[in-house]
Amino acid sequence: MMKKIEDLNYYELLEISPTASSQDIHKAYERIRRVYEPNSVALYSLFSSEETAAIHQRIEDAYRTLVYEDNRKRYDALLRLQNDLPEPLPAPSNYDRRQDQPALSPSDKRSLNEAEALPSPVEEPQKTREEAAPVPQFIAEFSGAAIKMLREQRGLSLRNIADISKVGIRYLELIEEENFQKLPVRAYTRGFLQLYAKVLGCDPQRVCDDYLKRFDAAREPKTK
Amino acid sequence: MIEIQDALRKKEIWAIGGGKGGIGKSLITGNIGIHLARLKKKVLLVDADLGGANLHTTLGIGVPEMTLSDFLNRRAENIQDVIIKTSIPNLSLISGAQDFLDAANPNFAQKTRLLRHLETLDADYILLDLGAGTSFNILDFFLFSDHGILVVLPEPTAIENAYRFIKSAFYRRFKKVVASQNIKDLIDAAMDQKNTMGIRTPYDLIERVKQMEREVGEILELEVLKFRPKLIVNQVRTKNDIQIGFSMKSACQKYFGINVEYLGYVEYDDCVWQSIRSKRPLAIEYPYSRPSRCIERIVHNLLRKEQLTASMLY
Numbered sequence: 001m002m003k004k005i006e007d008l009n010y011y012e013l014l015e016i017s018p019t020a021s022s023q024d025i026h027k028a029y030e031r032i033r034r035v036y037e038p039n040s041v042a043l044y045s046l047f048s049s050e051e052t053a054a055i056h057q058r059i060e061d062a063y064r065t066l067v068y069e070d071n072r073k074r075y076d077a078l079l080r081l082q083n084d085l086p087e088p089l090p091a092p093s094n095y096d097r098r099q100d101q102p103a104l105s106p107s108d109k110r111s112l113n114e115a116e117a118l119p120s121p122v123e124e125p126q127k128t129r130e131e132a133a134p135v136p137q138f139i140a141e142f143s144g145a146a147i148k149m150l151r152e153q154r155g156l157s158l159r160n161i162a163d164i165s166k167v168g169i170r171y172l173e174l175i176e177e178e179n180f181q182k183l184p185v186r187a188y189t190r191g192f193l194q195l196y197a198k199v200l201g202c203d204p205q206r207v208c209d210d211y212l213k214r215f216d217a218a219r220e221p222k223t224k
Numbered sequence: 225m226i227e228i229q230d231a232l233r234k235k236e237i238w239a240i241g242g243g244k245g246g247i248g249k250s251l252i253t254g255n256i257g258i259h260l261a262r263l264k265k266k267v268l269l270v271d272a273d274l275g276g277a278n279l280h281t282t283l284g285i286g287v288p289e290m291t292l293s294d295f296l297n298r299r300a301e302n303i304q305d306v307i308i309k310t311s312i313p314n315l316s317l318i319s320g321a322q323d324f325l326d327a328a329n330p331n332f333a334q335k336t337r338l339l340r341h342l343e344t345l346d347a348d349y350i351l352l353d354l355g356a357g358t359s360f361n362i363l364d365f366f367l368f369s370d371h372g373i374l375v376v377l378p379e380p381t382a383i384e385n386a387y388r389f390i391k392s393a394f395y396r397r398f399k400k401v402v403a404s405q406n407i408k409d410l411i412d413a414a415m416d417q418k419n420t421m422g423i424r425t426p427y428d429l430i431e432r433v434k435q436m437e438r439e440v441g442e443i444l445e446l447e448v449l450k451f452r453p454k455l456i457v458n459q460v461r462t463k464n465d466i467q468i469g470f471s472m473k474s475a476c477q478k479y480f481g482i483n484v485e486y487l488g489y490v491e492y493d494d495c496v497w498q499s500i501r502s503k504r505p506l507a508i509e510y511p512y513s514r515p516s517r518c519i520e521r522i523v524h525n526l527l528r529k530e531q532l533t534a535s536m537l538y
Contacts, residue, residue: 002427002429002430002445002448002481003427003477003481004425005478008478015474015477031470032474034471035470035471035474035475035503040471041378041379041380041383041468042467042468042472043475044380044383044384044387044473045380045383045384045385045387045388046475046479047475047479055478091284094527177479211256
């Protein structure tokens with residue numbers, strides 16, 4: 001059965017199975033959003049720029065719905081109502097793929113206890129999805145505090161970010177605290193920032209530019 | 225291995241097209257042929273580029289005495305008479321037409337005679353090297369084959385033509401399966417991207433056909449599932465270029481609803497240009513070069529009925 005692109009459900013849009021793990025979702029999202037980015041050469045002559053922008057936005061919505069477990073459960077329930085979930089539903093426990101995650105590095109373990117204390121996203125009250133996608137107007141500059149605020153607004157714990165981005169929680173904390181002296185050298189910090197920004201759905205370039213300006217300003221006097 | 229052997233027993237016709245000229249169709253066809261012949265398969269290459277034949281040159285053969293024009297103009301009654309042996313064991317060639325106008329635009333009777341004769345030939349594989357463009361002759365050769373292979377370059381011009389080719393082939397296939405003249409007219413009208421009926425995608429077209437005749441719409445839906453062209457990205461220079469194949473696959477799935485198989489890519493290398501300049505086949509002149517290896521991998525994917533998976537990139 002052929003479907004119009006607007007009618008594809010989020011799983012079909014991201015080209016994954018309804019039983020995909022959060023890692024699979026993240027990988028698929030990374031791949032698909034690159035396919036439908038503006039000016040993508042592979043789409044040339046097939047979709048107009050408005051159509052590409054609309055698909056891109058839907059991919060963002062899909063990711064932000066599926067990557068949070070309780071949002072995904074609600075969405076699955078909706079699909080089931082519409083009889084649009086092709087495969088049998090996984091047991092709820094299947095959603096928890098944390099056991100699949102690679103072992104934590106020693107540096108992560110130091111902050112493991114703190115991380116465990118953080119509320120899991122399931123218990124946390126979720127902000128509506130509509131709010132999540134665009135970068136709020138009030139963020140003029142991506143400082144550590146702004147990034148933290150954005151993360152909290154999206155109902156994500158540091159643990160969630162670490163799971164998806166594979167950046168150690170300690171580094172994420174240092175980024176949010178703007179602990180520039182303890183953060184690693186510029187190149188590594190930049191890499192971590194990019195990964196963090198991607199999980200938040202922000203433009204990595206903008207986040208890096210803003211943040212590294214502050215990073216450079218704080219570090220410069222010492223290097224001279 | 226047994227599966228491969230089984231796959232090889234039946235004669236298959238592969239057509240290599242792509243819409244745009246100069247994207248390496250002949251080069252890839254010739255070298256796929258050589259790799260297959262090395263696997264001890266009987267291969268016949270047919271230069272179906274009727275207006276601009278040069279498959280013989282990529283194989284290092286001069287202008288042959290007997291060509292497809294002799295067959296089309298009935299100077300040769302049997303297609304066997306225009307087959308020439310190459311210096312490579314198991315590989316033979318029907319060279320393209322060398323004269324102008326007449327052979328470049330065969331009429332319906334000439335075309336059906338050619339296709340009928342091709343089917344009778346004794347070979348494991350018949351590879352049709354198609355010309356550029358989306359003329360009916362080219363589309364018909366593409367649709368006639370068991371496997372249609374599209375070559376594309378990682379450039380907007382080639383990609384645009386590849387999509388146009390897919391769309392044209394697709395709609396021509398639709399026209400062949402419907403009987404009603406009204407629906408044929410509708411398909412013709414839908415080919416115009418700026419049509420006033422609001423039909424932009426094959427999905428829109430099928431919906432409209434369903435409104436007219438439900439069963440015909442359902443037949444077209446089945447045709448969509450059966451149409452599975454294969455894709456080769458030629459002249460890749462970066463990882464992003466390789467990615468274009470996956471992106472096109474995704475876009476075709478979402479836009480046309482068709483399942484394109486990404487067979488593989490061929491890396492860009494000066495040795496390709498050098499082999500053409502020296503008029504010797506790439507697979508013989510530079511058998512261990514990266515482009516030659518890439519083509520070898522494509523042949524293996526074709527034989528095993530496999531395709532590239534996105535996971536290899538991440």
